[in-house]
Structure formats: structure tokens, C-alpha cells
Amino acid sequence: MIAALTGSGLAAAAGLNAWIPFVLVAMVARLSDLIELPSQYSWVDSNWAIAAGAFMLLVELVLDKIPAVDHVNDLVSTAIRPTVGGLISSATFSAQNLDNSQWMRDNPWAGALIGVVVAGLTHATKSAARPVVNVSTAGFGAPVVSTIEDILSVVVSLLAIFAPIVIVAVLMILAWLMFVIWRRWIAWRERRAVRVANSS
Numbered sequence: 792m793i794a795a796l797t798g799s800g801l802a803a804a805a806g807l808n809a810w811i812p813f814v815l816v817a818m819v820a821r822l823s824d825l826i827e828l829p830s831q832y833s834w835v836d837s838n839w840a841i842a843a844g845a846f847m848l849l850v851e852l853v854l855d856k857i858p859a860v861d862h863v864n865d866l867v868s869t870a871i872r873p874t875v876g877g878l879i880s881s882a883t884f885s886a887q888n889l890d891n892s893q894w895m896r897d898n899p900w901a902g903a904l905i906g907v908v909v910a911g912l913t914h915a916t917k918s919a920a921r922p923v924v925n926v927s928t929a930g931f932g933a934p935v936v937s938t939i940e941d942i943l944s945v946v947v948s949l950l951a952i953f954a955p956i957v958i959v960a961v962l963m964i965l966a967w968l969m970f971v972i973w974r975r976w977i978a979w980r981e982r983r984a985v986r987v988a989n990s991s
Contacts, residue, residue, distance in 0.1 A: 798881070
């Protein structure tokens with residue numbers, strides 16, 4: 792149960808910024824025994840993986856705050872965020888010191904599938920909301936919203952690792968926010984379509 796909460800929380804965080812939960816998990820696994828990665832994921836806390844993750848995190852932090860560029864970054868990240876979410880979810884679902892589930896270690900695809908779905912939903916919501924923010928604020932809202940998303944990714948990742956029970960409430964709040972954002976996105980698209988039709 793703890794591993795499932797941790798993995799799901801990390802996957803949700805990856806949907807906002809793939810590299811924040813990756814680097815945090817890698818560092819926690821490297822520096823403590825709080826997360827003991829299974830043998831097939833031992834490379835996650837290697838020097839090269841941490842360095843690559845930190846570099847990609849820096850790139851993401853910069854690109855996601857530039858209007859128009861953030862849209863391209865979201866398109867590219869459509870493959871990256873769910874993939875990293877699935878990877879981190881699978882690694883923690885089968886961590887030896889959380890639930891110590893032999894079945895999850897033998898079937899890493901199960902944790903990966905859950906992670907891909909959770910991260911994919913979070914990413915899709917983020918990608919749908921960003922154009923609305925950019926258009927309604929003439930691009931000035933992009934760095935603000937991006938910073939909020941990064942902070943949220945850090946908070947959710949830390950809670951998933953250090954207070955996984957709290958993740959139940961966090962995931963419920965995120966689900967509600969996604970519902971609200973999608974409703975507003977649909978309404979924005981409808982208003983935009985009406986304006987285009989009226990102007991033509």
C-alpha cells in the first residue's frame with residue numbers, strides 16, 4: 792500500500808515536471824535507505840543517471856517558462872513525462888523496503904502502467920491549461936504558472952517519499968483540479984470557436 796501511494800504520487804509529480812521526482816528518488820536512494828531500488832532499477836541512482844536527470848531538469852526549468860517555447864516543450868514532453876512517471880512508479884512500487892512485494896518485482900509492468908496513466912493525465916491537464924494561460928495573459932503568465940507547477944511537483948514528490956499517507960488527499964485534490972481545468976479549457980475552446988465564427 793505504501794509503495795503504491797509513493798509510486799502514484801511520484802507519477803503525478805512527473806506529469807508536471809518529469810525530472811523533479813526522478814532526481815529526488817535517485818538522490819534519496821543514493822544517500823539513504825529510505826528507498827531501496829530493486830536490482831533492475833539500480834542504475835537510477837548512478838552518477839551518470841543523476842547527472843543526466845539534473846541536466847534535463849535544468850533544461851525543463853528554463854524552457855517551460857518561455858511563452859510559445861513552453862508549448863513545444865509540452866509537445867516533446869508528451870512522451871517524456873508519462874515515460875519517466877512509469878519508470879519511477881515501477882521502481883518504487885517494487886522497492887524492497889516499502890511493501891517488499893515480490894509480485895511487483897516480478898511484474899514491473901504493472902507499476903509502470905499505473906505511473907504512465909497517472910503522469911499522462913497530469914501532463915495532459917497541464918498541456919491543456921497552458922495555452923489558455925498564455926493567451927489570456929499575453930504570455931506573461933507562463934513563468935508564473937510554470938514556477939507554481941515546479942513547486943507543486945517538488946511538494947508532491949517529497950510528500951510521496953516522506954509522507955505517503957498524505958498522498959491520498961493530494962491525489963484527490965489534483966483530480967478535482969484536473970476536472971476544473973478541463974471544464975474551463977472546454978469552455979475556453981467553445982468561446983474561441985464562437986469568436987472565430989463571428990469574425991469570419
